[in-house]
Amino acid sequence: MMNRSTIVLPFILCLLGTPLLQADEPAEVDSNRFQQARSRTxxxxxxQTEWTWSKPYFFMQLADPQYGMFTGNQGLDREKVLVEQAVEHINRLQPKFVIVCGDLxxxxxxQARYEAQVTQYQQDFSLIDSKIPLVCVCGNHDVGNRPNAESIARYTHHFGDDYFSFWVGGVFHVVLNSSLLKDPSDTPERLQQQQAWLxxxxxxxxxxxxxxxxVFLHHPLFLEQEDEPDQYFNIPLERRTPLIALLKEAHVRAIFAGHYHRNAYGRAGEMEMITTGPVGRPLGKDPSGLRIVQVQETSIEHNYHTLDTVPAAIE
Known part of the structure; x- marks a missing residue:
């Protein structure tokens, strides 16, 4: 039986002119969609069904929606508009999956506005067709420049595991927490765990x-040269060099990253290092956009498109 306050409170709110549900309020977020990364998969x-090659496919890579960056955390409107454009393209093209490489x-x-920005991110990305899996990767803004147990726990509460792997059509995909590679000083044991798992x-x-x-992560291992000097936008050589050696030995085909807020490209032997510009605020000449990656049995092709030049269809 409802108590008196249950009946009276909605009545009072209506009298005050405050509707219980705004007409333009986003649909309820399917929280399960953002918890697909579990048990390191x-x-x-x-x-079991994705181990073997079936046919060519394509996926779409986004990076750095970074809700709040345009205004220093004072507003989210500009990021929201850009993501809405990206979602329209995604739903039209119907990729095999979408992956967002960090700084959600x-x-x-x-920080105080973190939860509000997470909520907006999840509301906007929930508009992607439910048949298209959405893979989220953690960046330095998602777990901190010096990640620790608490910051990683906050991220995993909203978005699932910070590192994991999965198969799609005979192709093996690995997602890493690159903030641990950038600066593991507050939680060195977690970097060791990730390394052993990898x-x-x-x-x-x-x-x-x-x-x-x-391999997908937020920070590029390098921008152009595998032995380039350490800087803000790459992984320190101390951890970069042995990781590149490991990935080369395993015949990794390509590494996809964000963080740079513009595009960059390099190679380590046959392995490509592909850094993708932002769907959010650019920091260079590359406008906001996304990357389309077409996967053939023996080759891949990838192109960055501004949000105004995304093709109408993918052959």
Missing amino acids: FLAFDS TNATPN ERQLQHPRVKDAKHIF
């Missing part, structure tokens, strides 16, 4: 038969 894809928000987990993944007998191996 991505539940939207069944590894501008505020970090210990080595086990790459040494698995089935992975050796993958048509391609792709």
Whole structure:
């Protein structure tokens, strides 16, 4: 039986002219969609059926929506408009999956506006067709420049595991927490755990038969040269060099990153290092956009498109 306050409160709110639901209020967020990265895998894809090559496919990579960056955390409108454009393209093209390579928000987990930015991100990205899996990667704004147990826990509460792997059509995909590689000083044991896990993944007998191996993270390992000097936008050589050696040995085909807020490209032997410009605020000459990656059995093709030049269809 309803108590008196249950009946009276909505009545009072209506009298005050405050509707219980705004007409333009976003639909309820499907929180399960943002919790697909669990137990170090991505539940939207069944590894048992995705181990083998089936046919060519394409996916779309976004980076740095970074809600709040345009206004220093004072507003989210400009990011919202750009993401809405991207979502329209995604729903029209119907990729195999979409992956967002970090800095989902501008505020970090210990800042006051973090939760509001997470809410806006989830509301906007929930508008992607439910048949298209959405993969989220953590960036330095998502777990902090020096991640710790608490900041990672805040991220995983909203978005699932910070590192994991999954199969799609005979291709093996690895997602890493690159903030641990950038500065592990507050939680060195977590970097060790990720490293041990990565080595086990790459040494698995089935992975050796993958048509391609792709790695996704937020920070580029390097921008143009694998031995370039340390700087803000790459991973320090101390951890970069042995990681590149490991990835080369495993025959990783390509690494996809964001963080730079513009495009960059380099190679380490046959392995491509692909840095994608932002769907949010640009910091260079590359306008806001996204990357389309077409995967063939023996090759890949990838192109960055501004939000105004995304093709009408993918052959």
